[in-house]
Amino acid sequence: MPPATSALPGLTADEIARARLPLEQAWTLPPSAYVSPDIYELEVERILRRAWIPLARLDQVPEPGDYLSLDLMGQPVMVVRGADGEVRVLSRICLHRAADLAPESGRRKLFTCPYHNWAYDTAGRLVRAPLMEGAAGFEAQDCALPRLRSEVWEGFVLANLDPEAAALTPQIETYARHLEPYRLGDMVVARTLEYESGWNWKVLVENFMEAYHHIGVHSQTFEPIHPAARSEIPDNDGPWSILHMPGVEGAEDGGPALIEGLTDAQKQALVAAVVFPHFMIAAFASGAAWYQVFPLGHDRVKLKIHLLVPKGALASPGAEEIVEGLAAMTALVHAEDIRANDLVWGGLTAPLTRQGRLSPLERSIWQMNQDWLNRMGG
Structure with missing residues (x-):
């Protein structure tokens, strides 16, 4: 008789049941939980893009304009100390044609896209969009880089791609x-x-x-x-x-x-x-x-x-x-x-x-x- 299947590809119901036993009787996760590309894709969807992930320490962006660029499970982001002193986690993808604004870390007053020179301030607001006259209904002041939910805990800056995720600190x-x-x-x-x-x-x-x-x-x-x-x-x-x-x-x-x-x-x-x-x-x-x-x-x-x-x-x-x-x-x-x-x-x-x-x-x-x-x- 074949093993009972589960909702997770490559894991049987028996394997899950053994991992669920009390510690004194429990088994490890089966090898497929580690080596399966399909399981990893589910991890990205169900865990890694819904979890609070530490991106930086506050001391890594100490001054206004300091930013740290990194990838958050496929989403290019930057941790930015704004001119107002607030630390934000922003998408670093230009709102025009999706170029990467700032693949390297550093310090800036403006994030100017190297493709068409659209420019954003340290709060993510679009402040310059050259030669956009004649684009009906376009207003630069209505555009801003997406901001991720973030928390600061003991000097760590954490972010979450899931807007519905429960706050971490509690x-x-x-x-x-x-x-x-x-x-x-x-x-x-x-x-x-x-x-x-x-x-x-x-x-x-x-x-x-x-x-x-x-x-x-x-x-x-x-x-x-x-x-x-x-x-x-x-x-x-x-x-x-x-x-x-x-x-x-x-x-x-x-x-x-x-x-x-x-x-x-x-x-x-x-x-x-x-x-x-x-x-x-x-x-x-x-x-x-x-x-x-x-x-x-x-x-x-x-x-x-x-x-x-x-x-x-x-x-x-x-x-x-x-x-x-x-x-x-x-x-x-x-x-x-x-x-x-x-x-x-x-x-x-x-x-x-x-x-x-x-x-x-x-x-x-x-x-x-x-x-x-x-x-x-x-």
């Missing part, structure tokens, strides 16, 4: 309390590392949100300092997960405590956090790392790791050495993760691979799977 109040001691809003970007890898984006997020792999992948880096067996993941009450990794007393991870007010336990701990689907933060005594994820297809993902430190720390003696040390440690650990994720992706694409059992230490993956299935209609 959904993550408990999550915010877990991260409150680290004062993310006081931090600034000190360094950015960039990677592009050949896996599904969920492989990256799942690896980030479990300490179980410390015993194998990070046996000489994280495991002696943050043992897998001591990791803790609380129940969640919204679209988020928290992985708390206590430190071994007396163990040194090479990072000085730059954040004021932390307890001794917090200074030794590492906290990994995700707001679904892929807004990832690692917080520690020296600052934080924001893993900015750009899915490029079912089998490709771009990653920017932004290292954040308290703003005041940048002016202190030895700041450059501290940032260099954070960057070196981050690059080392991510290189270990790249090798692990390459192994996982190779296995997921093999024809005999099926679902696997989850460990109790992988509660975050289970939480993410429930959210993914809910949003996908599974």
